[in-house]
Amino acid sequence: MEALMLTVLLTSVPLIFAATGELVAERSGVLNLGVEGMMLMGAVSAFAATAIVGNPYLGVLAGAVAGAMTALVFSLFALGLATNQVATGLALTIFGTGLSGLVGAPFVGGTIEGLPNLAIPLLADLPVIGNLLFNHDFMAYLSIGFLLAVGWFLRRTRAGLVLRAVGNSHDSAHALGYPVLLVRFCAVSFGGMMAGLGGAYLPLVLTPHWSEGMTAGRGWIALALVVFASWIPSRILVGALLFGGITIMQLAGQARGWVVPSQMLSMLPYIATIIVLVVIARNREFALANSPACLGRLFIGSK
Amino acid sequence: MKIKSILSFGAIVAVASMAISALVGITSITAAHAADKVKVGFVYLTTPGDHGWTYAHEVGRQQVEKHFGDKVETTFVENVPEGPDSARVIRELAKQGNDIIFTTSFGYMDHTIKVAKEFPNVKFEHITGYKRSTNVATGNIRFYEGRYVQGVVAGLMTKSNKIGYVASFPIPEVIQGINAFGIGLRSVNPKAEVSVIWVNSWYDPVKEADAAKVHIAEGADILAQHTDSPAMLQTAQKAGALGFGQSSDMKAFAPKAQLFSSVNNWGPYYINKIQQLMDGKWSTGDGPDHWAGNTWVGMSDDFLVLSPFENMPADVAAAAAKAAADIKSGANKIFTGPIKDNTGKLRVPAGKTLNDGELFTTLDYYVDGIAGKIPG
Missing domain, CATH: 3.40.50.2300 (Response regulator)
Structure with missing residues (x-):
């Protein structure tokens, strides 16, 4: 059971990264549907850097930078040229999928030495929870660190307040003299970096390989998680664990001989996501309390 | 403003589709042309890499080159998805003048049969399928x-x-x-x-x-x-x-x-079928009702090692x-x-x-x- 729970935790980490990043972008009023593409770029760059240099920590860095660079493409069009965010985001996913396949072609079939586990002294020796919570790789701790930091930033800092103001009413923020596009640019870049980190986690920890499209829809799940979390960071953790749990449960169910078709079980994580979204949407007040009012709306500042 | 956003949306779509068609392109590697050689084409599911299914086929292709030397000329196309796209790739290989084409995944079955009808003079070998026709044979390993x-x-x-x-x-x-x-x-x-x-x-x-x-x-x-x-x-x-x-x-x-x-050791199978073609003895064997393939052997013939x-x-x-x-x-x-x-x-x-x-x-x-x- 403990081993299964450990697997669930690891499966959740990429989602925590990507969803936290997207949450910040959306809180600033930008809907970036390119998460899947940015994750793939992060994954391939992390793999390539680690394969070439041999240091997985450099792979982490490469994944973050690649994710942020991919987000730049989005910013250039959606913020710079004020193109439709939905269309630009979708294009970014397709672009990232293709480009990562091209960049990754020479690395298919290769393998790398992934990130080592870093046991936290003393805490890791605690019975049961020690191994579950305090004996992970660097990136697993980092994901929780980012989640807490984002929660604190949005609620407790002036910059966080400005970011939320930009997301809720870009015209008012603009009138007050805040640089709307700059704030959004930073938020989108942060989102890209986090998606890149989430993608990097796949080859660096989950399986030491690169294969085309290896994120297999995790970017879309991350997008759904932001809505699931109703734009509140701490709820992302709950959603990610739920999704990770169902992903692993469908495999464990097969191993235990549940008489349900495996294709049906494979659908479970996605069905669960849809059900949760429907349930949340029924209570509009709850669902929209923290929803950024300007989400997805174009902004062109007066000169 | 409205027109501008429609225009830029259009621009995005155009740029994106250009990028996609450039990037998702299928890579093909072709050897130099020569008239009197037997030309052999291979369709691969993935890039060969250095392990797994397609790699084993690539090793077989290299054995073919080594065995026949300059009597053959081989071409392979990698990363071919098991859908209608594969028909286009197989047709292209046939048009390029390949004498025999090996399609190396189960999902190419119907597309191989379809293209084979258009090129009655080209021989096709489909790996692990069970459908055959006058110029399509099948091969498999136990x-x-x-x-x-x-x-x-x-x-x-x-x-x-x-x-x-x-x-x-x-x-x-x-x-x-x-x-x-x-x-x-x-x-x-x-x-x-x-x-x-x-x-x-x-x-x-x-x-x-x-x-x-x-x-x-x-x-x-x-x-x-x-x-x-x-x-x-x-x-x-x-x-x-x-x-x-x-x-x-x-x-x-x-x-x-x-x-x-x-x-999986595909080399002997490839070499055998190409030799048959050179000797004018290539055949599809049993006929289309036989499930397992014209060639279905395993450890006895070192097809499986x-x-x-x-x-x-x-x-x-x-x-x-x-x-x-x-x-x-x-x-x-x-x-x-x-x-x-x-x-x-x-x-x-x-x-x-x-x-x-x-x-x-x-x-x-x-x-x-x-x-x-x-x-x-």
Whole structure:
């Protein structure tokens, strides 16, 4: 059971990264549907850097930078040229999928030495929870660190307040003299970096390989998680664990001989996501309390 | 403002579609042209890389080049998806003047048949399919023979009596493999049991690793796979479990975990069929009602080779070698009765051996030793 729970935790980490990043972008009023593409770029760059240099920590860095660079493409069009965010985001996913396949072609079939586990002294020796919570790789701790930091930033800092103001009413923020596009640019870049980190986690920890499209829809799940979390960071953790749990449960169910078709079980994580979204949407007040009012709306500042 | 945003939306779509068509392009490598050579084309599912299914085909192609030297000219197209796109690629290879074209994945079956009709003078060889026509032959390897030996080794090596099996799709070839594994397992160990996780993919390292982790968490100490990546073996090595590699020798990925790999050896098949073509003797053999393929051989003809037995005591290695030798000599046909399914029902009576057609059409059950039910 403990081993299964450990697997669930690891499966959740990429989602925590990507969803936290997207949450910040959306809180600033930008809907970036390119998460899947940015994750793939992060994954391939992390793999390539680690394969070439041999240091997985450099792979982490490469994944973050690649994710942020991919987000730049989005910013250039959606913020710079004020193109439709939905269309630009979708294009970014397709672009990232293709480009990562091209960049990754020479690395298919290769393998790398992934990130080592870093046991936290003393805490890791605690019975049961020690191994579950305090004996992970660097990136697993980092994901929780980012989640807490984002929660604190949005609620407790002036910059966080400005970011939320930009997301809720870009015209008012603009009138007050805040640089709307700059704030959004930073938020989108942060989102890209986090998606890149989430993608990097796949080859660096989950399986030491690169294969085309290896994120297999995790970017879309991350997008759904932001809505699931109703734009509140701490709820992302709950959603990610739920999704990770169902992903692993469908495999464990097969191993235990549940008489349900495996294709049906494979659908479970996605069905669960849809059900949760429907349930949340029924209570509009709850669902929209923290929803950024300007989400997805174009902004062109007066000169 | 409105017009501007529509224009820029259009620009995005245009730029994106240009980028996609440039990037998702299929890579093709073509050798120099020469008139009197036999031209041979290959269609690959993925890039060959250095392990797995397509790699094994690439090794076969290299053997062809080595064997025939400048009497042949080979071309391959990699990364060809198993959909309508494959017809375009196969047609292109035929137009380029290839004399014989090997399409190396099950999913190319209907597209190979379709294109073959348009090019009656070109010979086609489809790998692992069962449809044939006047200029389409089929080839396959008895992969299940290696899995019987895996079952024997697993039965002797397991301490927990739990074996984890990571499977791709419930098609006849995979079911044959699982059941052969179970028959081998039961021949040496009456208590051990195999549980199967279907990942519904041939190559998905993340999911294969997840499945392996779950098997190990559920107590399995020996893992087997019918998927293509070495992720399962690497996961096994990390967790201190043991396992078997697939299609090519995967020792390099998990030297401490690999017991052995079943290695597909396509070279002799390719060489044989090309030689037939050169001698004017190429044929499609039996005709379209015969399930298993015009060429369906295994360990007896070295189409299936087992990598060295490792990470096991000498007596287990000896038992494995004996099992392999019996299959090779034909003394053990594997699917010989009595065979019971996992509910205890007698499926093959004593003395009867399933023929090739029955191996494809009657195995809709798991044999004794495999847990659960075949999905779908």
